[in-house]
Amino acid sequence: MKLLMLGGTEFVGRAITEDALERGWEVTVFHRGRHAPPPGTASLHGDRTAPDGLAALADGAWDVVVDTWGGAPTAVRDSARLLRGRVGRYVYISSRSVYAYPAPAGLPEDGPLVDGSPDAGPVGYAEDKRGGELAALDAFDGEALLVRAGLILGPYENVGRLPWWLGRTAAGGPVLAPGPQELPLQYIDVRDLARWTLDAAEAGRSGPYNVVSPSGHATMGRLLRACAAVTGDRAELVWTDPQAILDAGVQPWTDLPVWLPAGELHDFMHGGDVAKALAAGLVCRPVEETVAATWAWLQDIGGTPPQRTDRPAPGLDPDREAALLAGGRAAAT
Template sequence: MRLLILGGTEFAGRAVAEAALARGWQVTVFHRGRHAPPEGAAVLHGDRTAPDGLRALARGEWDAVVDTWSWAPSAVRDAARLLAGRAERYAYVSSGSVYRYPSPAGHDEDWPVVDGSPDAGDVDYAEAKRGGELAALDSFGDRALLVRAGLILGPGENVGRLPWWLGRIARGGPVLAPGPRDLGLQYIDVRDLAEWTLDALGAGLGGPYNLVSPPGHTTMGELLEACVRVTGSGAELRWTDPGRILAAGIEPWSDLPVWVPPGELYDVLHMGDASKAVAAGLRCRPVAATVADTWAWLQRIGGRAPQRPDRPPLGLDREREEELLGRSASTDTNVNIK
């Protein structure tokens, strides 16, 4: 397979490139040159936000294109139009954020989506991803694969969710662990996303797929306990009631990455229907493997994860954590939440 990746040097795009190279595919990455490309990939340089920034793509033919763009949909529109006659299939890595809020527990690919336009410039994330989907569909029709990813974790993460937990737990001591301990989590390992996307392209699949593990693939307890094991820190997980955490003004998802308490937002983020992707071959590795491999990657790069410049740093500061844990201990209410 001849594969063109628009991006291909960071997180999801890089995982796709590396998986394709491991299969012996001919891989070309088109990027701005800010990061080293995967070894073995052909390289084209360009900035799709600049005038004439797609010049390097004016020639060439590919069996498939993978596009991970997250900003102005017009950039997806321009690339898809340019490649429509010279590529067989187009996979756009979208997001579950395209569904109208609040999407209920069990929402599948038929749940209504937000409005979007392939011609839009800078819009919010959900509209941008929906506009990108429409841009891919406009040029490729049923040859467009819409990969509606959920929470993405794994080696190479540049958002700061799992790396923050690993870094915090590696410091040791009492750790604010948001309950319930058995709260189910739904996410996709970036390498499982990559392998499924390549399989789907090879099989000629098109249309939308919720690409995320089945609900309850793991739990908050399993995730954080895996972090304790791989770091060897001996950290003490202090499981704390969600109500106490929220009352302290601590924000789910941002202050405590990955976690949201049971309720409306939890159903949106951790209760999507992944059965269509599973039927199409999705296999999700255990959380212990995702945690261990992310920790190993962090050690290889010196312990500090890269941070996307368009995303704010995540995680709870030490003083606020210590304040809540101290207050909980003093009132003897900090107990394991089952």
């Protein structure tokens, strides 16, 4: 198989590229040249936002193209139109954010969607991803594979969520742990996402798939205990009532990455229906493996994770955490 990876040097793109190489596929990486692609790939340079930025893709044919673009849908539109007739399957890594909010827990792929346009400039993350989906579908007569990922964790993460928790537990001492411990999580290890995506592309699948673990595949308790264990058991997890955290003005998801208290937003982020992807072969590894691999990668790169410039670094300010801990410890229910 011949894969054209649009991107391929960071996080999701890198994981997909490495999985393809492990399969023995021939991989071409199209990227801006800011980071080195994995060894064993052919490299083409271009900036999809610049005039003539796709010139390096004017020639060539591939079995599969995987596109992770999350900005203006016009970039997906232009790439897909240029490659039409020269690739067998166009795969777009989308997001469950394309579903109209609020969405109930258990929402399958045919749920209501946000508006989007393949001809739009940047609007917002959800609308841009939906526009990217439409661009791929339009160019390939509705036969594109739309991989609607949710929360993505694992090695190469450049958003900072799991790396922040690992850094915090590695520092040791009392750690503000948002309860309840049994709170179900829904996420996907980037390597499981990569494996399923390439399997599905090779099988000729098309249309939308929610590609995340089943809700409750892990819990907040399992995630943080795994972080504490792999970083040397120096952290004391202080499980704290969600309302006490909210009353203190701490922001879920940003101040305390991954965590959302039970309710409408939690159902939207951690309650999607993944029966279709499971039936198509999705297998999710235990959260302990995801945590351990991410920690090992962080150690390999010196402990400082990369951070996307278009995303603020997550995490709770140490002084605010200390003040909350000093104010009392309420066990989570």
